[in-house]
Amino acid sequence: MSFSAAVITFPGSNCDRDMAVALETVTGHAPLRIWHGDADLPERLDLIALPGGFSYGDYLRSGALAARSPVLKAVSSAAARGVPVLGVCNGFQVLTESGLLPGALMRNESMHFICRDMPLRVENAESSFTNGFVTGQEITIPVAHHDGNFFANEETLDRLEGEGRVAFRYLDSCNGSRRDIAGILNAGGNVLGMMPHPERAVDAAHGGTDGRILFESMLNALAPA
């Protein structure tokens, strides 16, 4: 079964190669590499991945300029058609800045960059990104960010919780995120933003393979029932 993914590269993206390697490792298919200036995306895609890094040097606010780049219009319309979109770290920041996901990612409460393996709980194992997990499963995926402190107002947080849209929660103190939220889904369940880096937990040499399950989940979601 072919898996057709696209990885977007903005100026300053630095996890685009890692994301492409992870996708190829797990799905067996090298993803398309899309430059930020490209206004068009292929019609049929099984995944659009917005990678980590420092798009546009984090100038203005992290993710803010990338959210206004030409390719984001194409990403938004694909998302509206139901194409799965995964934003990791800076990709998550781009998704909140572009309005594809609610909330905002503020500077870590400690004011420091934080890079470490982070224990997480899978809160929703039903989505096309997480169906390989079990709800409540505890996993470990590394984080590496300066602006991962998730904020939304209480009403939004309640709605996210109520609708099962919190995908992952930190099990350890990380960045000051409201309700320890590490990753959220959109209302349609086809857009996932998360601060932890699943592409850094794909092969045994990484010291853990919990991230691999996320990519396998996407393959599962495509498989004929």
Added chain:
Amino acid sequence: MSEITPDKVEAHGFTPEEYDRVLDALGREPNLLELGIFSVMWSEHCSYKSSRFHLKKLPTEAPWVICGPGENAGVIDIGEGPDGRKLAAIFKMESHNHPSYIEPYQGAATGVGGILRDVFTMGARPVANLNALRFGRPDHPKMKHLVQGVVAGIGGYGNCVGVPTVGGETNFDPAYDGNIIVNAMTVGVADQDRIFYSAATGVGNPIVYVGSKTGRDGIHGATMASADFGDDIEEKRPTVQVGDPFVEKLLIEACLELMATDAIVAIQDMGAAGLTSSSVEMATGGKTGIRLDMNQVPCREEGMTPYEMMLSESQERMLMVLKPGREAEAEAIFRKWELDFAVIGEVTDTQRMELVFGGETVCDIPLGPLAEKAPEYERPYLSREDYGIWANVEPLGALPEVTDIGADLLKLMASPALASRRWISQQYDSQVGADTLQTGGDAAVVRVHGTRKALAMTTDCTPRYCYADPYEGGKQAIAEAYRNLCAVGANPLAVTNCLNFGNPQRPEIMAQFVGCLQGMGDACRALDFPIVSGNVSLYNESKATGGGSAILPTPAIGGVGIIEDHAGVMTMGFKADGEEILVVGRKCAGSTAELGQSVWLREVAGAKAGSPPSVDLGHERKAGEFIRSLIDNRRVTAVHDVSDGGLIVTVAEMALAGGIGAALEAGAISAGKAYFAEDQGVYAITVPRGTGDTVISIAAGAGLVCEKLGTTGGDAITLAGRPEGADTIRCSVSLSDLREAHQRFFRDWMDS
């Protein structure tokens, strides 16, 4: 009237004799621009005028060395990838001490940026950053600010460019109160048939400027870095450059994209002394000449003069010589990455540097005197004996007995010297690239992308040893790097160094420099571990803060080794209960314990006395080869070398890393303080239960001492099997107390 007054000559850092040489070289009086160019090219930072004579004596060759010192970075052969491509590792370490003291965030950040450029200039994709940091005493009023700024700056730059910061070392000593040390190292990987050099050849070939625009920042940075700190350091803040890692990231990608074509003849980054030193080095290397039109230089501000353009140290800029007719192709790549691109001159055959501005020649200097015939000094230095008298190191004398090893161990683990560096390392993205296999062990390990190979990397130096005995200290820095690479299973290949010293015009400082280099040279020769690149930073002295005058001699070493199959990487943590702990390379019992200049002596006995431990280079090599063979043959489950704090600290670190305790055999070591000795060439290892005797006999066959120290297990480090009494040594420390002690220092310091 002449525009060159004696004041201006002095302000540009010339001695009267040096200025006479300028007059001789030109056969006339220079103009201000020419004076400025001579000034930066003859600065200690660019000319190595006090160090060149001694650097020439270092061993720099081995069959696997592709390019030794002299280019932007050293290049070594690391074998073939799975597709038959021949691969090279390219690496170097560089200092950014003075700027980091004045403005810690930008100073450290641009230090990282500069060393990255040295490596990708040669065609390598940077795959790892490391650093070597020395700070003053933690309670110095500026020190917390300096540590926070330097760490944030290293992280801020490295994290953004997407190169993992995987290793480093951090020390504290009052000698750095007024002059901290910030050394940054980058390691990159390239195809051997795509290595780029800096020699500008091909008369008429276009000289191209790419990257950021030139601004007025960093003017005279190299000259500033070539003098002691006076009382006016705050006023020197404008000489610190400001970095933009985002532009650096674009520059890396654009350069590597262009390097995949064959359009480039030569390429050089603009580092210290900016456009001046890059263009002079390129033309000198090519034995050609250079003509630049200053009106074509992309400038950040209106009205910049050629003097400012030539001396600016604005960051993220490169100079290239292209093949004729390839300009449009190159320009398209740089425009795509939204970077400046300008043809600013051409290669000539004049052996001169000619600069034109507004149609007039504003500079015309023969290249020889600027570079190859720059001043070189054989500064006087004290004999080893006279140095010993000057250094005035007390003899070791009588030492207190240690009966409660655990109490002293807790004290050491909580000391600034040995406390956990997690507060620092967590601020660095150590994993971007998804090839990082180990951080925080004896050496960092990063997979060579797409292969089974991995590079092991470490930075090492023990400045207190170097002060007490420069020769032994120099040897030890190399030996420790060698040992750390062996401990993770790597074959040590080559080193880069960053030689940080005080004022070379003082014979005692010069004695430190010469002694350390002799020790390093002997160690490199004995271990087949050549020096392929490096940097010298002198004048690390300060009267500005009331700190000590000169820093401790700090010849920081960056070692690189290769692991052929990364599945075999060895780690230090205990792996299972009931395994045997062995000590390789030292008799457990016996009275030869090395406590001079040890951490225990300083932290517990409150003394800085005695000779540093001596390094037996023959033993070092034998022990390293033995450890590697044990790892290759899968006979060991954990390896950690003995260094600061001695054997008991080694065991404690292995226990903390694995979350498993240890029961040490009573009587294995009879004197309590011997557990804290910093004997060199010693490793602690674990082997599966029941295999210790076999390993001990293999060691004996190799001519090495190997003895049993204890057994892994439990949740404490204990000394078992002997009834406690007033005259016996004892130890009982839980891992949780140990971990708490280890974490305490940075947490308390930074959160207070």
